[in-house]
Amino acid sequence: MTISALPCPVLSRENIAAGVYDVWLSAPQAEQAKPGQFVGVRCEGFTLRRPVSICEIDRARGRLRLIFEERGEGTRWMTSVRVGETMDLLAPLGNGFNLGDAGRAAVFVGGGIGVPPLLEAAKPFAGHADAILGFRSKPNVILKADFERFGAHVTVVTQDGTEGETGVVTPPLEKRLDSAPCGVIFACGPRPMLAAVAGVAEARGIPCFVSMEARMACGVGACLSCAIPVKVGNEVQNWHVCKNGPVFDAARIVW
Amino acid sequence: MTISALPCPVLSRENIAAGVYDVWLSAPQAEQAKPGQFVGVRCEGFTLRRPVSICEIDRARGRLRLIFEERGEGTRWMTSVRVGETMDLLAPLGNGFNLGDAGRAAVFVGGGIGVPPLLEAAKPFAGHADAILGFRSKPNVILKADFERFGAHVTVVTQDGTEGETGVVTPPLEKRLDSAPCGVIFACGPRPMLAAVAGVAEARGIPCFVSMEARMACGVGACLSCAIPVKVGNEVQNWHVCKNGPVFDAARIVW
Amino acid sequence: MDKQSSALAVTVAGVTFRNPVIAASGTFGFGREYAKVFDLSGLGGIALKGMTLKSRSGNPSPRVAETPSGMLNCIGLQNPGVEYFLKNELPFLQKQGTRLISNIAGDAPEDYAALAARLDGEPVDMLELNISCPNVKTGGMAFGVTCEGAAEVTRAVRAATKKPLCVKLSPNVTDIASIAQAVEDAGADALSLINTLLGMRIDIRTRRPILSNNVGGLSGPAVFPVALRCVWQVAKAVRIPVIGMGGIATWEDAVQMFLAGASAVQVGTATFTDPYAMLAIRDGLADYLETEHIAHISELTGQIRPN
Amino acid sequence: MDKQSSALAVTVAGVTFRNPVIAASGTFGFGREYAKVFDLSGLGGIALKGMTLKSRSGNPSPRVAETPSGMLNCIGLQNPGVEYFLKNELPFLQKQGTRLISNIAGDAPEDYAALAARLDGEPVDMLELNISCPNVKTGGMAFGVTCEGAAEVTRAVRAATKKPLCVKLSPNVTDIASIAQAVEDAGADALSLINTLLGMRIDIRTRRPILSNNVGGLSGPAVFPVALRCVWQVAKAVRIPVIGMGGIATWEDAVQMFLAGASAVQVGTATFTDPYAMLAIRDGLADYLETEHIAHISELTGQIRPN
Numbered sequence A, B: 001m002t003i004s005a006l007p008c009p010v011l012s013r014e015n016i017a018a019g020v021y022d023v024w025l026s027a028p029q030a031e032q033a034k035p036g037q038f039v040g041v042r043c044e045g046f047t048l049r050r051p052v053s054i055c056e057i058d059r060a061r062g063r064l065r066l067i068f069e070e071r072g073e074g075t076r077w078m079t080s081v082r083v084g085e086t087m088d089l090l091a092p093l094g095n096g097f098n099l100g101d102a103g104r105a106a107v108f109v110g111g112g113i114g115v116p117p118l119l120e121a122a123k124p125f126a127g128h129a130d131a132i133l134g135f136r137s138k139p140n141v142i143l144k145a146d147f148e149r150f151g152a153h154v155t156v157v158t159q160d161g162t163e164g165e166t167g168v169v170t171p172p173l174e175k176r177l178d179s180a181p182c183g184v185i186f187a188c189g190p191r192p193m194l195a196a197v198a199g200v201a202e203a204r205g206i207p208c209f210v211s212m213e214a215r216m217a218c219g220v221g222a223c224l225s226c227a228i229p230v231k232v233g234n235e236v237q238n239w240h241v242c243k244n245g246p247v248f249d250a251a252r253i254v255w
Numbered sequence C, D: 001m002d003k004q005s006s007a008l009a010v011t012v013a014g015v016t017f018r019n020p021v022i023a024a025s026g027t028f029g030f031g032r033e034y035a036k037v038f039d040l041s042g043l044g045g046i047a048l049k050g051m052t053l054k055s056r057s058g059n060p061s062p063r064v065a066e067t068p069s070g071m072l073n074c075i076g077l078q079n080p081g082v083e084y085f086l087k088n089e090l091p092f093l094q095k096q097g098t099r100l101i102s103n104i105a106g107d108a109p110e111d112y113a114a115l116a117a118r119l120d121g122e123p124v125d126m127l128e129l130n131i132s133c134p135n136v137k138t139g140g141m142a143f144g145v146t147c148e149g150a151a152e153v154t155r156a157v158r159a160a161t162k163k164p165l166c167v168k169l170s171p172n173v174t175d176i177a178s179i180a181q182a183v184e185d186a187g188a189d190a191l192s193l194i195n196t197l198l199g200m201r202i203d204i205r206t207r208r209p210i211l212s213n214n215v216g217g218l219s220g221p222a223v224f225p226v227a228l229r230c231v232w233q234v235a236k237a238v239r240i241p242v243i244g245m246g247g248i249a250t251w252e253d254a255v256q257m258f259l260a261g262a263s264a265v266q267v268g269t270a271t272f273t274d275p276y277a278m279l280a281i282r283d284g285l286a287d288y289l290e291t292e293h294i295a296h297i298s299e300l301t302g303q304i305r306p307n
């Protein structure tokens, strides 16, 4: 695999939820990209690139879809880039999801801005994918129609009950696991959500893979910035989100 | 006089010569501005404002005209600002030209990007103003028509002779001074040109005022960055381009 | 002015500032120029341009250079001398409704002491000992980089004045906390930091340093992380209050300084970029206190929760 | 590769680098990762990640924070230890067609010496003594901030190895030139500087320092003026060659470093912003030499014309 940094023209740009932008870019790196990998976006005026997950990959046309939320100054700059302008993307980064047998029933659990990386991963599972997507409130809901388009059965949960079920993702997850077999769980979202999902998976003995976050510098594994403690046998080792992850076997994470 | 910093919308923008841009901005500070004063342009991503002379003042409509040349990174940013976008201007700065009796015959000597500040100053002298404008080459010539519009008699000089006379400004200046009386000389341009003009003026006992440059930080006289040595009686004192200038009596300058 | 609630008033070494945002020495002259830009009573105070007994002409131009997120300067303590100041600048300043801090410098401890004595009966609120100026040949930073030097000057001035005494520290040292302690022991009432970091820039065309003095002092946002670290180290090491500065450009920066241990802040370079920066910082702090239901700015001081 | 004319080749302490642009330690790991981004033979060399005798796990995350025109890090010398390196990393590195500098660290002079001895017969081209890491509790910067400490470690390593020995200096000191002289006297063949400036950043929401270690090392363009000043001061004070680094992001920055006295440069943080930064700097230098009709890069070294 090779990684490259290129200025990538923005082909489309849409404000799909409060502070959330959905862009397609022309990015030759798409050819090598896998679901769950991410890119490093160079933001004008900033030293460090911002990590953003790949939401969809169009290998044939060399395009990547990114969905990002304005959180701070770097992502604010990203929301200012218009169609026709370029974003410099270092990509593809990380290992992404190891999807395994897409004939299994899979459950995708996403929280907020953690939902996008699950979309490309859900594609091959088509009809036997369940997506349980949690958001703060109705204005934050994203990608429901996209998951449905690829054949997933979608359950939306909002904390305030303004759309779908009320509360957090774990109750609908347990309900889904109670009602039918599940071969694997893929999750991305805030750390407490991931910990809860991992707990549910562990209790039921279902393999679970989670996409983790850490502050990064190089994005490729060279600078050792993005360490997280990971269980290896009896030991705890520092693994690196950008190189060994961002997706990890949930059983390895020190929650 | 009060000074203010305001985001000023760019009303028009034209590339009038190689790397030279001519902009009109909506700037309420125009009301108080005088010819020869300057503004401090805040450039995105930079700590220090860039000093730019006021080329024309439209007091009635609250507009300022600036002409600037791309020299380095700050001025490059300035050339990127489009109509409808704003430039934050700290203005008006400095003392400008003390025009005195506009009934006198006046000669305006400008070199390159030093030409613009002379335009507003030449206006009141109308028919009895001569403008001797020196440039590197034909593609660098600016503002000839503008001076003529206000009634000045214009002589263009280029170093390579591609437009007007060949060489530097001093021979046509001497010729002009030989042929008719002159009450005052105003000059702006590269330091060697100013020194030469000051020499000519001194030799003939004609009052001469020059607009000087120095690296600046505050632009208002507080930080003492922009010192130049100035003769005061028998002493040499540090005066400040932004506060005591940018226009100085040429006789005071230590060339 | 409405934002200048009592929540922002701070008392440092017995001097009450209506708000904790003070113009940094050397970036605000004697106030006269910026009085044309905004009402000076909106500031907590002004640290006046570094002053010496006799007038000084400073270094030749160029005296400034732009750097990434910062600037270098080598003004070199140009100032009209104390007598001129008292006669021609102080009367104007007194009428501005803000606190005045006299920043004083010299070649030897006796100069500092003489200057402090001269100012003792005059209406300035505090003295700030500049033992950290990197741009003069003698004195200046030379005193600020050893515990003995710093303590000696502090003692000399302490003996010469009854005014509240603040000592301004240099970051160009191996151990700023021990210098802070030496200065505290020598009788300082407060500390201010940081002065500029020594830096340089070369014009590759001419192969000459851009600054006439070859090297100069680095200031502006680039130095903020270093300044914050210094304030934290010093605040932990001393009992006297600390005035934090160095690269503060936003109210968030100021909050970090308070958390690290500052009781007030000074702002210099940011004023060049945005002349209203200090007013925006003041208003931002007021809004922050309100939103966070913090009764008084001093409740932030030193409230960092180290890892 | 065409730009790597012999005009760019430099020899430092007997080691010839095909061009003077070297990856800075800790920003380039053991080269493996960036080998996926570009051909490592395009570099003059690689200063490898700081290494210790035994493996170290470093500090917890967060280990980095963004700052104006720079970044802070507190990696804390995470590394797999020398034996792992020799077995699993060096064979790969040897095949990359570039010079290798082993950056070594320890808790005591004996550790450094043992590590140097262990590397002595191995195919690394140069040792870089890291006595300036601000992110570890013992050793690290502690040695780098006194002349005695710096000289002691240098002597111990000098006695343990025949490899060319470069000592990496900390800018967090009052007088970097005297430390440089002490290290030169103790037997160093070259100096590299600067390591990071000690800095800090606080998350105002949580009131915690962003870095797990509270403080960390500042690098990137923000520190360039300080680095350039240090290189100038040191190059004037010693006879051994100096490798300049700290905030270099463009070929113009590199030229300034050469003029100030550097014989080669290292580039760290700029690679994070633009992974091809070092190649662009190399090509920019080659173009510059050509345009300016300078036969060889070494003709720039020390050619500053001070005011």
Ligand SMILES: Cc1cc2nc3c(=O)[nH]c(=O)nc-3n(C[C@H](O)[C@H](O)[C@H](O)COP(=O)(O)OP(=O)(O)OC[C@H]3O[C@@H](n4cnc5c(N)ncnc54)[C@H](O)[C@@H]3O)c2cc1C
Pocket: A038, A048, A049, A050, A051, A052, A053, A054, A067, A068, A069, A070, A071, A072, A073, A074, A075, A076, A113, A116, A117, A212, A213, A214, A215, A216, A241, A246, D065, D066
């Ligand atoms: C592997 C990975 C994939 C991600 N995918 C997405 C995505 O698809 N869409 C999306 O909107 N966001 C995603 N994020 C989070 C996104 O990177 C942060 O929101 C962003 O870096 C914030 O930058 P900022 O300048 O706006 O915020 P600031 O807080 O100003 O950033 C300051 C520094 O902290 C870092 N930082 C802040 N928050 C985070 C975070 N949560 N994770 C890592 N670094 C952080 C920044 O990168 C920067 O270096 C992802 C993060 C990781 C690690």
Ligand SMILES: Cc1cc2nc3c(=O)[nH]c(=O)nc-3n(C[C@H](O)[C@H](O)[C@H](O)COP(=O)(O)OP(=O)(O)OC[C@H]3O[C@@H](n4cnc5c(N)ncnc54)[C@H](O)[C@@H]3O)c2cc1C
Pocket: B038, B048, B049, B050, B051, B052, B053, B054, B067, B068, B069, B070, B071, B072, B073, B074, B075, B076, B113, B116, B117, B212, B213, B214, B215, B216, B241, B246, C065, C066
């Ligand atoms: C009173 C005054 C009026 C001016 N009027 C005009 C004008 O009307 N049109 C125009 O095109 N230019 C004018 N200039 C020159 C203009 O300010 C510089 O070209 C500009 O500052 C260069 O900035 P930069 O970032 O592009 O260049 P850089 O070289 O990258 O700038 C680096 C630093 O040096 C300073 N600097 C560089 N050159 C000069 C200079 N010649 N004078 C002062 N500071 C400088 C910059 O302001 C900046 O702080 C004027 C200068 C002064 C002092």
Ligand SMILES: Cc1cc2nc3c(=O)[nH]c(=O)nc-3n(C[C@H](O)[C@H](O)[C@H](O)COP(=O)(O)O)c2cc1C
Pocket: B217, B223, B225, C024, C025, C026, C027, C049, C050, C051, C073, C075, C077, C103, C130, C133, C168, C194, C195, C196, C218, C219, C220, C221, C223, C245, C246, C247, C248, C266, C267, C268, C269, C270
């Ligand atoms: C142009 C300029 C002149 C300065 N002159 C002085 C001075 O006379 N006395 C002094 O103690 N500090 C002086 N300083 C240092 C500032 O007061 C302040 O300590 C430093 O700039 C860091 O703060 P900042 O980043 O907010 O500017 C000067 C700084 C600048 C930029």
Ligand SMILES: Cc1cc2nc3c(=O)[nH]c(=O)nc-3n(C[C@H](O)[C@H](O)[C@H](O)COP(=O)(O)O)c2cc1C
Pocket: A217, A223, A225, D024, D025, D026, D027, D049, D050, D051, D073, D075, D077, D103, D130, D133, D168, D194, D195, D196, D218, D219, D220, D221, D223, D245, D246, D247, D248, D266, D267, D268, D269, D270
């Ligand atoms: C993430 C990171 C890790 C570093 N690790 C080391 C190290 O292990 N050993 C060392 O000597 N310097 C280390 N440094 C310092 C760099 O080698 C270099 O001296 C410094 O970053 C200044 O250069 P720059 O501004 O080009 O990055 C590290 C720097 C960074 C940013």
Ligand code: FES
Pocket: A215, A216, A217, A218, A219, A220, A221, A222, A223, A224, A225, A226, A227, A240, A241, A242, A243
């Ligand atoms: S960000 Fe550099 S190792 Fe992960």
Ligand code: FES
Pocket: B215, B216, B217, B218, B219, B220, B221, B222, B223, B224, B225, B226, B227, B240, B241, B242, B243
């Ligand atoms: S630029 Fe500050 S005094 Fe002139």
